[in-house]
Amino acid sequence: xxxxxxxxxxxxxxxxxxxxxxxxxxxxxxxxxxxxxxxxxxxxxxxxxxxxxxxxxxxxxxxxxxxxxxxxxxxxxxxxxxxxxxxxxxxxxxxxxxxxxxxxxxxxxxxxxxxxxxxxxxxxxxxxxxxxxxxxxxxxxxxxxxxxxxxxxxxxxxxxxxxxxxxxxxxxxxxxxxxxxxxxxxxxxxxxxxxxxxxxxxxxxxxxxxxxxxxxxxxxxxxxxxxxxxxxxxxxxxxxxxxxxxxxxxxxxxxxxxxxxxxxxxxxxxxxxxxxxxxxxxxxxxxxxxxxxxxxxxxxxxxxxxxxxxxxxxxxxxxxxxxxxxxxxxxxxxxxxxxxxxxxxxxxxxxxxxxxxxxxxxxxxxxxxxxxxxxxxxxxxxxxxxxxxxxxxxxxxxxxxxxxxxxxxxxxxxxxxxxxxxxxxxxxxxxxxxxxxxx
Numbered sequence: 001x002x003x004x005x006x007x008x009x010x011x012x013x014x015x016x017x018x019x020x021x022x023x024x025x026x027x028x029x030x031x032x033x034x035x036x037x038x039x040x041x042x043x044x045x046x047x048x049x050x051x052x053x054x055x056x057x058x059x060x061x062x063x064x065x066x067x068x069x070x071x072x073x074x075x076x077x078x079x080x081x082x083x084x085x086x087x088x089x090x091x092x093x094x095x096x097x098x099x100x101x102x103x104x105x106x107x108x109x110x111x112x113x114x115x116x117x118x119x120x121x122x123x124x125x126x127x128x129x130x131x132x133x134x135x136x137x138x139x140x141x142x143x144x145x146x147x148x149x150x151x152x153x154x155x156x157x158x159x160x161x162x163x164x165x166x167x168x169x170x171x172x173x174x175x176x177x178x179x180x181x182x183x184x185x186x187x188x189x190x191x192x193x194x195x196x197x198x199x200x201x202x203x204x205x206x207x208x209x210x211x212x213x214x215x216x217x218x219x220x221x222x223x224x225x226x227x228x229x230x231x232x233x234x235x236x237x238x239x240x241x242x243x244x245x246x247x248x249x250x251x252x253x254x255x256x257x258x259x260x261x262x263x264x265x266x267x268x269x270x271x272x273x274x275x276x277x278x279x280x281x282x283x284x285x286x287x288x289x290x291x292x293x294x295x296x297x298x299x300x301x302x303x304x305x306x307x308x309x310x311x312x313x314x315x316x317x318x319x320x321x322x323x324x325x326x327x328x329x330x331x332x333x334x335x336x337x338x339x340x341x342x343x344x345x346x347x348x349x350x351x352x353x354x355x356x357x358x359x360x361x362x363x364x365x366x367x368x369x370x371x372x373x374x375x376x377x378x379x380x381x382x383x384x385x386x387x388x389x390x391x392x393x394x395x396x397x398x399x400x401x402x403x404x405x406x407x408x409x410x411x412x413x414x415x416x417x418x419x420x421x422x423x424x425x426x427x428x429x430x431x432x433x434x435x436x437x438x439x
Contacts, residue, residue: 007277009312009361009374010034011303011353012068013335014282015319017059020066022340023319027066030353034315035068036281038129040094041109042077042085053116060120071124071281071315073167074113074151075136076100089135096138097128099147106147107154114158123159126251126281127151128167132234136167141237145246152246166238168251168281172210173231175199175256176223178267179213180232183223188216194263195219198256201287205331239271249277252311255286255332258298261305269310279313280306285333295333296405297385299345300422303352304372304383308363316349344405351403351424355381362431364438367391371422375431382425382434386418393418393437399428 012034015023027033037059045051056072063070075097078086082098089095100106114125127148131137137144144167152164175198182191195213202210209227213219222228241247250272254264268278283306285298306314320334321327330338335346355374364371368388374381381403384393394415401409402416403424416423427434 007312008358009307009314009356010069011349011356012313012315013319013349014315014317016322017062019320019340020062023336024066026336026342026346026350027068030067030350031357032067032069033353034071034124034313035063036071036073036126036315037063038073038075039113040075040077041081041100041106042079042095045081045109046079048080051112056117060117060122064121069124070117070120070122071126072113072117072122073126073129074110075128075167076106076147081105086138096134096136097131099139099143103150107150110151110154111158114155114162118159118161123161124163124165125151125155126165126167130170130253131167131237132169132173132231134230141233144234145237145241148241149246163248164246165249165251165279165281166241166247168253169231169235169238171253171255171282171286172199172202172206173228173235174254174260174264174267175210176228176231177235178260178263179219180223181267181270183216183219188219192216192219194260195222197263198260201257201290205288242272242276245273249279252278252280253282254280254302254306255282255284258302258305261302261309265306265309265311278311280311281313281315282317283314284317286331287333288329288331290333292333296344296348297421299333299335300348300352300383300424301370301385303349304422305370307356307361307374308365308370308372347405347407348403348424351381352383355426360431362435369418369438373431373434375434378428378430380427380429380431380434382427382438383422384418384425384438385420385422387420389419391418392416393423393425396425396437397427397429397433401426 014035039056060070078095078098081100083101086095129136131144155162155164175195179191179195192213199210242250318334320336321330321338323338336342359374359376362373364384369386371384392415400412402412403409
């Protein structure tokens with residue numbers, strides 16, 4: 001059955017499969033979660049009829065070994081199936097996708113994937129990845145929509161339990177999307193502020209493509225540039241797929257500062273059908289030369305606001321920075337350090353994951369406070385913070401504990417003083433006690 005916004009949330013992690021052993025013990029402590037893998041037709045079937053499932057079989061089994069469910073992104077790539085081979089990008093020898101020359105052959109391959117892995121517990125499928133990026137997709141929005149319609153029909157025919165998602169528009173598209181949406185409403189000052197807030201950590205590394213906006217004129221000029229214009233066109237394609245119910249859930253990618261989440265979700269809820277599920281398969285923190293001491297708090301705030309805003313799957317990416325990858329420094333903060341040791345952010349993320357599993361979700365907002373309350377049976381974890389001085393959480397019931405980034409739990413007295421750093425508090429009672437403590 002398709003996901004609904006009311007279902008219990010699931011948190012997960014995307015890790016490099018060649019370093020899976022480094023994370024296995026920690027991930028088993030989640031008690032279950034989600035991850036994903038990018039399956040490329042041209043890699044599995046490098047020549048017509050010659051399919052090699054060895055790699056995908058290993059990652060599906062590897063996810064199951066640590067208690068995680070696998071989600072698959074099915075990409076075409078480029079090869080005989082598309083009529084030509086594009087130049088590979090990066091060190092993983094991947095290419096952008098092209099439209100298949102034979103859609104019947106593509107449909108047959110998608111059916112083979114789903115038929116093979118549905119019995120292994122795989123039921124969530126995304127079609128392509130970040131198609132607004134030329135490095136992932138080199139065709140039109142119309143072709144992309146046609147591909148998704150073909151894949152969605154094949155997936156559902158092969159697995160009645162399947163949930164189909166779009167490929168996920170890249171995180172950097174949403175500053176343009178929100179800004180254009182606000183401009184269309186005549187909210188010019190808000191649009192300029194939203195653009196600058198989304199891209200504040202991108203200006204230092206992508207100034208030419210994503211320049212700061214000083215006024216309505218510079219914002220409109222930025223939106224007319226090639227990449228923002230492409231981003232907007234592919235966002236519209238994704239919204240059409242949702243409106244036509246070609247997909248069952250919308251895939252979000254987000255790496256920007258946590259304070260942008262409310263504006264982003266307001267935009268998505270306005271553009272998607274009412275109650276349409278949103279799943280954040282790629283979630284993280286892009287922050288070149290960022291403050292590592294601030295990352296744990298930012299992690300908690302980001303995840304809390306997504307959950308409070310109705311997002312029901314949150315997968316962190318990356319598990320760890322790869323020093324042998326294409327970046328010579330850590331631009332997106334991993335939950336683990338490069339050697340595989342969990343950071344404080346990893347421990348707090350796992351605490352949220354354990355609390356969220358099977359939980360009812362209530363957002364905390366207003367009077368300078370933010371956060372989320374996750375309640376299951378007679379046990380609750382609340383992540384809460386305050387941007388206004390003088391707020392306290394309390395009185396708290398006996399047995400309440402403060403969870404820390406070191407994995408420990410400290411008993412707390414009657415109240416907890418709140419400030420801009422989020423507190424993770426575990427209560428031995430239901431949500432009512434937590435909400436009462438925040439009044």
